[in-house]
Amino acid sequence: MLNDVTFGQYYPAKSFVHNMDPRAKIVLVIAFIVAIFLAKNFFGLAAVFAALVFMVLLSRVPFGRVLRSIKMILFVIVFTAVLNLFFYAGESAYEPLVDWWIFTITYESVVNMVFLALRLFLLVMGTSILTLTTTPVALTDGIESLLTPLKWIRFPVHELALIMSIALRFIPTLTDETNRIIAAQKARGADFESGGLIKRAKAMLPVLIPLLVSAFRRAEDLGDAMDARCYSGAKGRTKYKKLVFSWRDLLGLLFLGGLITGIVFLNLYLGGKFDIIGQIASLF
Amino acid sequence: MEAVRFDNVKFSYEEDGQDYAVNGVSLSVEEGEFVAVLGRNGSGKSTLAKLINALLVPTEGKVTVFGMDTLDAKMTFEIRKNAGMVFQNPDNQTVASVVEDDVAFGPENIGVPREEIGKRIEFALDAVGMQEFRHATPSRLSGGQKQRVAIAGVLAILPKIMILDESTAMLDPRGRREVMEVIKRLNRERGMTVILITHFMDEALQADRAIVMHRGEAVMDGPPEEIFARSEELETYNLTLPRAAAVCKALQAAGMPVNNAFTAEELAEAICASLQRG
Numbered sequence: 345m346l347n348d349v350t351f352g353q354y355y356p357a358k359s360f361v362h363n364m365d366p367r368a369k370i371v372l373v374i375a376f377i378v379a380i381f382l383a384k385n386f387f388g389l390a391a392v393f394a395a396l397v398f399m400v401l402l403s404r405v406p407f408g409r410v411l412r413s414i415k416m417i418l419f420v421i422v423f424t425a426v427l428n429l430f431f432y433a434g435e436s437a438y439e440p441l442v443d444w445w446i447f448t449i450t451y452e453s454v455v456n457m458v459f460l461a462l463r464l465f466l467l468v469m470g471t472s473i474l475t476l477t478t479t480p481v482a483l484t485d486g487i488e489s490l491l492t493p494l495k496w497i498r499f500p501v502h503e504l505a506l507i508m509s510i511a512l513r514f515i516p517t518l519t520d521e522t523n524r525i526i527a528a529q530k531a532r533g534a535d536f537e538s539g540g541l542i543k544r545a546k547a548m549l550p551v552l553i554p555l556l557v558s559a560f561r562r563a564e565d566l567g568d569a570m571d572a573r574c575y576s577g578a579k580g581r582t583k584y585k586k587l588v589f590s591w592r593d594l595l596g597l598l599f600l601g602g603l604i605t606g607i608v609f610l611n612l613y614l615g616g617k618f619d620i621i622g623q624i625a626s627l628f
Numbered sequence: 629m630e631a632v633r634f635d636n637v638k639f640s641y642e643e644d645g646q647d648y649a650v651n652g653v654s655l656s657v658e659e660g661e662f663v664a665v666l667g668r669n670g671s672g673k674s675t676l677a678k679l680i681n682a683l684l685v686p687t688e689g690k691v692t693v694f695g696m697d698t699l700d701a702k703m704t705f706e707i708r709k710n711a712g713m714v715f716q717n718p719d720n721q722t723v724a725s726v727v728e729d730d731v732a733f734g735p736e737n738i739g740v741p742r743e744e745i746g747k748r749i750e751f752a753l754d755a756v757g758m759q760e761f762r763h764a765t766p767s768r769l770s771g772g773q774k775q776r777v778a779i780a781g782v783l784a785i786l787p788k789i790m791i792l793d794e795s796t797a798m799l800d801p802r803g804r805r806e807v808m809e810v811i812k813r814l815n816r817e818r819g820m821t822v823i824l825i826t827h828f829m830d831e832a833l834q835a836d837r838a839i840v841m842h843r844g845e846a847v848m849d850g851p852p853e854e855i856f857a858r859s860e861e862l863e864t865y866n867l868t869l870p871r872a873a874a875v876c877k878a879l880q881a882a883g884m885p886v887n888n889a890f891t892a893e894e895l896a897e898a899i900c901a902s903l904q905r906g
Contacts, residue, residue, distance in 0.1 A: 573712075575733075580738075581739060582742060
């Protein structure tokens with residue numbers, strides 16, 4: 345059975361990664377991010393990259409699909425990379441490559457830029473494996489379960505999770521509604537396609553107002569329906585869905601544990617990112 | 629046993645208003661009855677429905693459900709467990725993105741243990757004929773299917789009374805038929821008390837009893853056939869006969885000796901019988 349999700353990134357498939365406990369996947373993504381930021385040299389990043397390729401293969405999500413998530417933040421990556429290239433503040437052991445007006449490019453700034461771009465790239469790829477293999481509903485369940493300890497400090501974990509899942513549930517409904525309103529306004533001669541950015545933004549106003557009004561009406565109806573079905577908060581409530589931590593999740597955690605240990609060793613034996621030539625030479 | 633009782637109930641949406649949406653209604657519904665509440669927009673029929681399960685409480689008078697007073701806040705939970713309610717817009721009463729999770733919502737709220745919830749989901753989806761959609765997304769279902777899921781969500785709480793507040797109003801004819809089938813079956817096979825709020829006259833024909841609301845008052849109360857026989861009176865409440873009944877009436881007025889008929893089938897038979905008689 346494939347879950348039917350109308351939005352988001354979810355890529356329906358049957359795989360080792362899809363079958364993992366969402367809680368384990370969330371923890372693994374955090375561990376993956378830690379691994380990326382622990383790596384001090386290019387060999388560490390190479391290890392993270394190898395792990396990433398392995399995980400994508402395990403998830404049976406096509407590489408193209410994973411790469412697509414990069415497109416959205418490509419601009420951010422390029423922007424930060426360029427800024428880092430020109431404004432790297434560290435000391436330089438070599439002559440600057442370019443030194444013009446306020447711009448200085450050194451060997452270190454080039455290495456730093458490449459390193460940073462790779463880091464961001466791995467970061468986005470890693471997190472997108474989570475959203476590609478986990479339905480938003482499972483993700484919400486996972487977050488709720490992981491936040492459970494916060495109940496001790498009276499943080500409304502259940503309420504937060506319910507708000508999130510209701511928000512998710514209403515996305516397709518409100519999307520349909522938006523399209524209906526746009527069609528209705530077009531039928532009355534509204535023009536959404538021509539004009540500059542400001543004019544177009546203004547044209548959206550007659551869409552947003554009815555949408556907002558109807559969202560409030562829906563919220564009121566939903567409140568009544570929840571009351572009628574005996575909703576009275578988290579107290580005395582049971583839960584039908586239970587998340588199960590399995591051998592898959594244990595393997596995943598061991599794998600990431602191994603990755604982090606490996607990176608720590610690489611850091612200790614090879615040192616920082618600037619000595620890349622020396623590090624490659626030492627391999628032979 | 630008496631399932632619902634209204635004792636001279638008045639209700640106003642305004643704090644100190646004299647403008648009563650429900651104005652002095654007294655009635656009683658027996659367990660196992662199938663009651664249709666008819667009326668135009670603004671006749672107070674939806675307000676009447678919300679007074680039953682304590683979504684609204686009377687300004688004056690008293691509403692009891694199996695003897696429990698809706699004004700008693702301690703009883704609200706118990707009343708809602710006994711009197712389930714399905715609303716008009718199927719999109720606005722679904723809480724989850726998966727059918728089974730939505731059906732589970734009610735039982736979860738009343739603290740049913742997990743294994744039991746699984747059984748209830750199975751039972752409820754089976755009762756509305758939606759088993760195969762257990763893992764589907766409600767937003768992808770048809771209106772009639774969504775409304776059946778909503779009914780299943782209420783059934784999973786195992787109520788004795790099912791209130792349907794214009795639950796067929798937004799559906800296409802096919803969806804309406806599906807929902808009406810489910811409701812009739814629940815009433816016949818499981819002895820569920822059904823209170824159906826509607827403005828469709830032909831739906832009222834399927835009930836044992838019809839109550840007509842007009843300006844907050846219950847103005848007519850009796851078997852639907854009797855009510856529809858008083859068409860002049862119905863017209864003063866801005867209600868029109870089911871189409872077949874109207875055709876029948878016109879035939880009688882034109883001098884054709886047909887018996888009273890309310891549905892298309894009955895009318896066809898009445899016309900045949902009258903033609904055979906010559």
